[in-house]
Amino acid sequence: MSETGTADPSPHHLPTVLKHPQSRSVQLLLESRLPARMAWVDGDGRPQVAPMWFEWHGDSLLISTFTGSRKLDDLVDGAHLAVTIDTSDFPYRSVKMWGPISVEPSEGLTDSYRRASRRVLGDVAGETWCDALASQDQVLLRLRPVRASESDMSSMPFMTAPTGDS
């Protein structure tokens, strides 16, 4: 799986659904304004879940959180995430991914968070949002997926067959 020819220091077997060429559905989800719903396991072995802004970058899902967040008690180097990026309206489309994270502290907001906020809110509101938070430090969670799946209900028989309703 060295098709990229780059000098990646930690070669990574990207799951097929996230490799180029991605399906159009996966492309749209990774570029969408949807929040990623991120699940992890806390120190008591219990599930946790939160909606988070994200940025897909190369072979990684980048998620920023604020220094001091209780999440960071659990989200340490090597911790595992499960993430779903899925539409709220039927017919549903989703991409899910699983893998370990690395945790990278940042002085101030991460560049990834600034880009995500502009993508989600638009340039003006995204800048305003970040300006209001600029004094805060963040931590970048870098998820390198080891497994991924996609689903697209728009191509299922329910959507394409006549329903028989009058």
Next chain:
Amino acid sequence: MSETGTADPSPHHLPTVLKHPQSRSVQLLLESRLPARMAWVDGDGRPQVAPMWFEWHGDSLLISTFTGSRKLDDLVDGAHLAVTIDTSDFPYRSVKMWGPISVEPSEGLTDSYRRASRRVLGDVAGETWCDALASQDQVLLRLRPVRASESDMSSMPFMTAPTGDS
């Protein structure tokens, strides 16, 4: 916490945000067509997450899944869930809940799933959807939340203060 006066066989301390009177935001989320994003911990201690139809009923969140689903390897009586029901568009509103489940097998589809499908898809498409699945058995997951939280960004300063943009 016996304010209902009912003969509930297993008295349950419902978290404040889920008790009546609920906030309008929580009411709307629990009656919405949004999928609940459900997180759990698998047999390897790793996080899992999936969007699921749901029904809020009394003091429980009801989620149906199909017999034979791999989820059911993990989702046994007493397993814990974390669930977020949150809007995909800014300003975000969310209700989250955590707690153990009971697992109740059903012959055919659960009544709760039929109601949820009609709520989400509308009466006609919901019936058609269920008719196509009627030969399948389901399992009802009953989550009795022991903790819950809500968030409503529509009332935060960013939304109410002038931004200063020209």
